[in-house]
Amino acid sequence: MARGANMKISQKLTEAVFSIIFFLCGAVSVVFVIATALFLTVKGLPALARIGVSDFLLGTSWKPLANEADFGILPFILTSLYLTAFAVALGAPIGFFCSVYISKKAGNVTKKAARQAVEMLAGIPSVVFGLVGMAVLVPAVRKMFSLSDGACFLSAALILAVMILPTVIKVALPALDAVPADFEAASLALGATPEETWFRVSVPSAKSGIAAAVTLGAGRAVGEAMAVMMISGNAPNMPSLFASVRPLTSAVASEVSYASGLHRQALFSCALVLFLLIMIINALLDFFLRTNKNK
């Protein structure tokens, strides 16, 4: 009897200890998000106050070290938004159809090979994408459009479209795989073709997973700095297809190591704007894709 009671107590103790450990692990990620947000706000606000919110957000000239310094980041904000939109518009459909193909149509061998390829694509570091882009894509774009230089918005958007592919596929694929076989079997039994079944039954059932895939892909595109920095030209111009451009991420990454004073503070403000931008994009996508699903 006594032994049984002891065991119960020790069991309860173990459970209590583990529940505390798990709680702490869960709390860590929340704490990090809050700490990052606080840090960026504290570091980013002084420059905003000194430069002026409208001069900072709507200014079109970035000359942080000139005698009459300009700290306008509108070109960076617009470049970030347009690059993300382009990359998602190009990459998300490819990723989506690729997932449908791998999940539903492909034979066993192809399926395995394609999954492996996606895994490998996901594992390629962004600096490698940057190098390949610099050596292959940039000269190709220059020759194809007879430009004087190929490092431009288009090159960056193309690289980003490729880079978000694995993110989109890796999230969409399990969602499509998880559609109950009964649903598809029922659809087929009612006389629908396999294609009709995939797009009318499987895809709608997996909609929330596919929506998450697109959202994560957009997050990946807006947050990428290294590869873009190497092939977008990285000059602070307003975005247009063949212009040399710089998004918010590269703006922070390329100058922060040498910046000091107000310049450095302004880069923290850039990071704050980037942080807010990513939150807004995620919230908006989440909202639209979710309401779409409920219809």
Add this chain to the structure above:
Amino acid sequence: MLICVFALSACNAGVTRISLDGSTSMEKTVGFLGEAFAEKHPEISITYNPTGSSAGIEALRAGRCDIGVSTRYLTDDEKTGGLRETVIAYDLIAVVVNSENPLDNISMDELAEVFRGNITSWEAFGGSGEIVLIGRETGSGTRDGFEEATGTKDECKYRRELTSGGDVGAAVTENPLCIGYMSYASIPTGDKIKALSVDGYSADEYENGISGYKLLRPFIFAWRDGELSSAAKDFLSFALSDEGARYIKLSGVSPAAE
């Protein structure tokens, strides 16, 4: 546990530390000097934190290091704040173009006009096509040195702003219309890239003792006036000695002592 800590600190008591902080482009030079110095003085340990010129000066000001390492001269502001400097070496900034480019020499004035965006076509130099300007990011020591020497501060109309000399080299190698600048020491050899001479003087000649090449940037050691430890003083005079000059040369830049 406590014993361990005591043992460690006892160990460290015999070692004097010199901490340096600053320019990323001087990492190699400081590394060569530091290793040679440490071999002669095993009781002194040298640490180097390559954070960038401005960050290095900032660290020096805040007392986080003994010697600040910079590729730009101190500002008047910094000097009145009690900082002192000495030039230990000069880095040659090379103007680089694709080897298909027929140009071999450019004058300082032409160079400035090209980078200001007033000359936009290679036709002005007997070639063809639009000139594509490759520069470095704001705050880079190389960019600062180049714009200072050519008098084009904040006027350059860069097509690309890249974040390392290697990237500039890659861009020039890839596109025959590009012109850029990078540290002479880091020009890749045997690639499709060549350095122009400026006003008739080439950086190669400078290396062989013929001065006249004007695109230089200083490598500077800075310290807080009157607060230099004796170990740091020794290191400084080593850097300026003939022996130090040999190691500076080995690292690919020109010693100031010559």
